[in-house]
Amino acid sequence: MxxxxxxxxxxxxxxxxxxxxxxxxxxxxxxxxxxxxxxxxxxxxxxxxxxxxxxxxxxxxxxxxxxxxxxxxxxxxxxxxxxxxxxxxxxxxxxxxxxxxxxxxxxxxxxxxxxxxxxxxxxxxxxxxxxxxxxxxxxxxxxxxxxxxxxxxxxxxxxxxxxxxxxxxxxxxxxxxxxxxxxxxxxxxxxxxxxxxxxxxxxxxxxxxxxxxxxxxxNTSQGSIAVTKGLLWRGADTPEGQFLLDSRAIQILGMSGDAEEGAKAFKERRPVNFKETLSKNLPNWFPWWTEVDVKHRKAKL
Amino acid sequence: MxxxxxxxxxxxxxxxxxxxxxxxxxxxxxxxxxxxxxxxxxxxxxxxxxxxxxxxxxxxxxxxxxxxxxxxxxxxxxxxxxxxxxxxxxxxxxxxxxxxxxxxxxxxxxxxxxxxxxxxxxxxxxxxxxxxxxxxxxxxxxxxxxxxxxxxxxxxxxxxxxxxxxxxxxxxxxxxxxxxxxxxxxxxxxxxxxxxxxxxxxxxxxxxxxxxxxxxxxNTSQGSIAVTKGLLWRGADTPEGQFLLDSRAIQILGMSGDAEEGAKAFKERRPVNFKETLSKNLPNWFPWWTEVDVKHRKAKL
Amino acid sequence: MxxxxxxxxxxxxxxxxxxxxxxxxxxxxxxxxxxxxxxxxxxxxxxxxxxxxxxxxxxxxxxxxxxxxxxxxxxxxxxxxxxxxxxxxxxxxxxxxxxxxxxxxxxxxxxxxxxxxxxxxxxxxxxxxxxxxxxxxxxxxxxxxxxxxxxxxxxxxxxxxxxxxxxxxxxxxxxxxxxxxxxxxxxxxxxxxxxxxxxxxxxxxxxxxxxxxxxxxxNTSQGSIAVTKGLLWRGADTPEGQFLLDSRAIQILGMSGDAEEGAKAFKERRPVNFKETLSKNLPNWFPWWTEVDVKHRKAKL
Structure with missing residues (x-):
């Protein structure tokens, strides 16, 4: 790419x-x-x-x-x-x-x-x-x-x-x-x-x-953006379900290089320099939802 | 009626x-x-x-x-x-x-x-x-x-x-x-x-x-109104599901007499004259949802 | 307590x-x-x-x-x-x-x-x-x-x-x-x-x-508040489903002592004096939903 x-x-x-x-x-x-x-x-x-x-x-x-x-x-x-x-x-x-x-x-x-x-x-x-x-x-x-x-x-x-x-x-x-x-x-x-x-x-x-x-x-992390968009549009339909999703999300991202850089930059009062990318660093837990296949293959809806 | x-x-x-x-x-x-x-x-x-x-x-x-x-x-x-x-x-x-x-x-x-x-x-x-x-x-x-x-x-x-x-x-x-x-x-x-x-x-x-x-x-079509209200309140709970519903809706309505009249009036820059009615022209695909029967017949909820 | x-x-x-x-x-x-x-x-x-x-x-x-x-x-x-x-x-x-x-x-x-x-x-x-x-x-x-x-x-x-x-x-x-x-x-x-x-x-x-x-x-009833919060956040996902829930809710609360006091105070144009409490008067129909257990017990999500 x-x-x-x-x-x-x-x-x-x-x-x-x-x-x-x-x-x-x-x-x-x-x-x-x-x-x-x-x-x-x-x-x-x-x-x-x-x-x-x-x-x-x-x-x-x-x-x-x-x-x-x-x-x-x-x-x-x-x-x-x-x-x-x-x-x-x-x-x-x-x-x-x-x-x-x-x-x-x-x-x-x-x-x-x-x-x-x-x-x-x-x-x-x-x-x-x-x-x-x-x-x-x-x-x-x-x-x-x-x-x-x-x-x-x-x-x-x-x-x-x-x-x-x-x-x-x-x-x-x-x-x-x-x-x-x-x-x-x-x-x-x-x-x-x-x-x-x-x-x-x-x-x-x-x-x-x-x-x-x-x-x-x-100034934003690719992984943070991808996961946040997922949580907003592909979330659970109960507070408890969303709690399980966002707990896992923040635990995974919290261990990431971008999170480390985010905390360090915050402490050092300097701009962030996020280096992680979706193709290399996004955990295989993502996406957590199954997308409906919308292609038509001579099958009824 | x-x-x-x-x-x-x-x-x-x-x-x-x-x-x-x-x-x-x-x-x-x-x-x-x-x-x-x-x-x-x-x-x-x-x-x-x-x-x-x-x-x-x-x-x-x-x-x-x-x-x-x-x-x-x-x-x-x-x-x-x-x-x-x-x-x-x-x-x-x-x-x-x-x-x-x-x-x-x-x-x-x-x-x-x-x-x-x-x-x-x-x-x-x-x-x-x-x-x-x-x-x-x-x-x-x-x-x-x-x-x-x-x-x-x-x-x-x-x-x-x-x-x-x-x-x-x-x-x-x-x-x-x-x-x-x-x-x-x-x-x-x-x-x-x-x-x-x-x-x-x-x-x-x-x-x-x-x-x-x-x-x-x-100036509005009965069929368009009925289907739009259905899409708004009886839609799917995923973007993909709604895509399948509204694809079918616009394909069916797009072939309707009202759609033909709508396009013609638009081209001729004149008011529409929609003639189709729900009792005669609404496709039998509508409604696509099943309404819960809320009547009480000596049965528990 | x-x-x-x-x-x-x-x-x-x-x-x-x-x-x-x-x-x-x-x-x-x-x-x-x-x-x-x-x-x-x-x-x-x-x-x-x-x-x-x-x-x-x-x-x-x-x-x-x-x-x-x-x-x-x-x-x-x-x-x-x-x-x-x-x-x-x-x-x-x-x-x-x-x-x-x-x-x-x-x-x-x-x-x-x-x-x-x-x-x-x-x-x-x-x-x-x-x-x-x-x-x-x-x-x-x-x-x-x-x-x-x-x-x-x-x-x-x-x-x-x-x-x-x-x-x-x-x-x-x-x-x-x-x-x-x-x-x-x-x-x-x-x-x-x-x-x-x-x-x-x-x-x-x-x-x-x-x-x-x-x-x-x-000026508010404990039972009314608990049930209203439940209806707002733990409701059904169709109008019909919510109708069945709120019908039952108002029937149960409508027979309560707080409802009687509410109507009486309204008629007598005086402040209410609600005496019912959640621990004594909340019907056992409440809660009507099942909360997902979010505790971790060495089990996968």
Whole structure:
């Protein structure tokens, strides 16, 4: 992995570069208002899978060129919804469909690094679901128009958004957003708690996210981040169960080189220099959960 | 169903009328401060069951006459709590009891249409639980006094409120409200996120809810609403599980007549005209969950 | 239990006294900045277990001397993390570890009385997890510096905090706090909803919490509180399941002496005088859940 050059992977719908431990992914479909496409989906999934395994990457930031007409204006439905569904589905039936928004959401959720989205433009549909909700931190332009218009188009919210949004900000706000399909601004009371930072200009969003991301890349432990994300999203469903999980987690990490460095730097009042990586140092206890296999193999759900 | 006249059903504790796809249910016990009664319970359950199945209804609004002393002042406990429990319970034991507040909450939760409550007066106990928490949108008068006083009366919160409130606004606020039994105003920080709109006068609450409801009735798909509500409240408990559910949902709805109309209206920049109905067009995959049968048939819990 | 004198139990790291139904627990390690210690852990667990069973106690308040340098500055890691792990763990392996923060969190969560924390100083790590999140109400000094710095030290969040924080204030804010490890103030948008009251001076925090606690001790039913806490944290995972639980709860409590007193006092417009206690009057239906045994007995997790 160490010699991987993202620039040489032949991506067309996204641009990727590394900078100080931060992988910067820019949507590259400005002419199409950054609408959803199969190639975009495939490249996003591939990129997040690589970020997940590349030890050089500690933080991922996804953004768009601030000059693009939209951050992401959702699916292109000018020719209807049919283009969303593969031939396989049409032959085998609805159980065979795997939503492309959800595939991207899963790739982001499964990335064990810190993920940040810098929403520097309007966002509709999948631009508000897959491209925002699975991230750890959301930075946004205050002037962005945002909508989850599914019920106004005769379809339903996708990309695992009905799982993520109620957990992120509560069922009251999530229900109101989902069932009204209203267009809202980032400062709407309905979105309170969703955005980490709101910036007055489109240009300011990405630099703020980048500075924030670089600071985290320099000062956080890869193992700590991976385990904490797991505890937050893959925890037990009782306090006792979570106690058993986090007891084991802190015992394992407490013996790690990063923990030793963390305590030493704290005592010496100097910045940390974490050297452990997921590929070499993550205990084989991780992951402790079993992920449902969501691939379709001509089997019913 | 199509010829059903709500006016001829003989309701006494509620008044129901239809207007532009909106079923308007008004509490009609002003003289009793809109306190809880067995007849009110039975009429509410019957009405929400009919709204659920009546294709003409796209949105339900529950309100009270703004001249009533209270929106709902809870159970009438002037003669103690005994009146709440049926004879059957007294013979068979506590496992036979089915809380009337919870029966109403379930009827509202199971209604697949958009539900709105317009709280145009004070609300206490069941007036704050069953008559507010199961709704999709809550509109309220800013001057309303609100209380969940159960722990101050020697009983416990009912009507599924200990399930709904923590999910709606988080455990921190829900615990504070439930354990303090405090009387609060709609603008209390403890209620942040619970109310969709707060209006300065009692008279303004219902008209605002009605205008909001009519807009939704005109522009949302019945199938989209039913499926979205299901995904929000009857989802899977892992991201992967939800991915399988919402993939199937969007594939089925994506092939629907409403989705075709939604895309066409969007392209033609005109209002939608959704014609599909739950009784004719909802796929037999819905509901995908099994509802626990909560009826008591002389069997232990 | 009735003759128990907390003053004679030989506590050294905490001070306990009873006042008007309120147990006041003060951290007594000001010289060590109220850092975590094995003796503190053992005394906290013992005290909360006694409060849980002592009928005289209706409310528990935990606080620190406002003159201490910190409310609790977390674990003392000046000699590394090793001191946290018992010899047993080092011989048997990571599955044998039981996090001390989590043991304290469980003792607080299992206490069936109202619990309040008065955070009158800075709080870091376990001072922000075990000593705040399991409580029902959090009062705090507006000038407190707060941090969950685990990912910046090479370890992971403990004390069941990754279970509690997302449920208390939602996954969006919880994730941001946990993964940034940022130092924040009580008025930070990231903490919105977590604190019940924020006071401008350190000295004002405890008196406010005490007045609040005494009012609750005087006016709430022990049985109501125990059952309500159970419904909030040990509920069912479907609306129907919760309906069966809360139906049974209100039927049982509705027949209780406290409910009779509650209705009578309401009718007579006088303060309540609840006399029932957990040791004598709690129905044997409670608890309705099975708690996972988290003790280590040389068995794998």
């Amino acid at each position: 160490s010699a991987l050059q993202y620039e040489s992977l032949g991506f067309t719908d996204i641009i990727v570069r590394l900078e100080d431990g931060v992988a910067i992914l820019t949507l590259n479909r400005a002419k199409q208002r950054n609408t959803w496409s199969i190639s975009l989906v495939n490249e996003l999934i591939k990129a997040f899978d690589l970020f997940n395994r590349d030890d050089r990457v500690r933080v991922v930031i996804l953004t768009a060129e601030p000059t693009a007409p939209s951050f992401c204006s959702g699916a292109d439905i000018s020719r209807g919804w049919g283009g969303m569904f593969s031939e396989e589905v049409q032959h085998e039936g609805p159980h065979a469909h795997r939503d492309t928004g959800g595939l991207v959401s899963l790739a982001i959720l499964r990335c064990r690094k810190i993920t940040i989205v810098a929403v520097n433009g309007h966002a509709v549909g999948v631009g508000m679901t897959a491209l925002q909700l699975p991230f750890d931190f959301r930075f946004i332009w205050g002037g962005a128009k945002l909508a989850l218009p599914f019920v106004r188009r005769g379809v339903s919210p996708e990309a695992i958004s009905t799982y993520l949004l109620p957990r992120l900000i509560g069922h009251s706000r999530a229900t109101a957003l989902m069932l009204s399909g209203a267009t809202v601004s980032p400062d709407s009371p309905l979105l309170q708690g969703l955005y980490h930072e709101i910036h007055p200009t489109r240009d300011a969003v990405f630099p703020a996210a980048l500075a924030f991301g670089k600071e985290l890349a320099a | 199509s010829a059903l006249q709500y006016e001829s059903l003989g309701f006494t504790d509620i008044i129901v009328r239809l207007e532009d796809g909106v079923a308007i249910l008004t509490l009609n016990r002003a003289k009793q401060r809109n306190t809880w009664s067995i007849s009110l319970v039975n009429e509410l359950i019957k009405a929400f069951d009919l709204f659920n199945r009546d294709d003409r209804v796209r949105v339900v609004i529950l309100t009270a006459e703004p001249t009533a002393p209270s929106f709902c002042s809870g159970a009438d406990i002037s003669r103690g709590w005994g009146g709440m429990f049926s004879e059957e319970v007294q013979h068979e034991g506590p496992h036979a009891h089915r809380d009337t507040g919870g029966l109403v909450s379930l009827a509202i939760l199971r209604c697949r249409k958009i539900t709105i409550v317009a709280v145009n007066g004070h609300a206490v106990g069941v007036g704050m639980t069953a008559l507010q928490l199961p709704f999709d949108f809550r509109f309220i008068w800013g001057g309303a006094k609100l209380a969940l006083p159960f722990v101050r009366r020697g009983v416990s919160p009912e009507a599924i409120s200990t399930y709904l409130l923590p999910r709606l606004i988080g455990h921190s606020r829900a615990t504070a409200l439930m354990l303090s039994g405090a009387t609060v105003s709609p603008d209390s920080p403890l209620l942040q996120g619970l109310y969709h709109e707060i209006h300065p006068t009692r008279d303004a609450v219902f008209p605002a809810a009605l205008a909001f409801g009519k807009e939704l009735a005109a | 009735s003759a128990l004198q907390y003053e004679s139990l030989g506590f050294t790291d905490i001070i306990v006294r009873l006042e008007d139904g309120v147990a006041i627990l003060t951290l007594n390690r000001a010289k060590q900045r109220n850092t975590w210690s094995i003796s503190l852990v053992n005394e906290l667990i013992k005290a909360f277990d006694l409060f849980n069973r002592d009928d005289r106690v209706r409310v528990v308040i935990l606080t620190a001397e406002p003159t201490a340098p910190s409310f609790c500055s977390g674990a003392d890691i000046s000699r590394g993390w090793g001191g946290m792990f018992s010899e047993e763990v080092q011989h048997e392996g990571p599955h044998a570890h039981r996090d001390t923060g989590g043991l304290v969190s469980l003792a607080i969560l299992r206490c069936r009385k109202i619990t309040i924390v008065a955070v009158n100083g800075h709080a870091v790590g376990v001072g922000m997890t075990a000593l705040q999140l399991p409580f029902d109400f959090r009062f705090i000094w507006g000038g407190a510096k707060l941090a969950l710095p685990f990912v910046r030290r090479g370890v992971s969040p403990e004390a069941i905090s990754t279970y509690l924080l997302p449920r208390l204030i939602g996954h969006s804010r919880a994730t941001a706090l946990m993964l940034s490890g940022a130092t924040v103030s009580p008025d930070s948008p990231l903490l919105q909803g977590l604190y019940h009251e924020i006071h401008p001076t350190r000295d004002a925090v405890f008196p406010a919490a005490l007045a609040f606690g005494k009012e609750l001790a005087a």
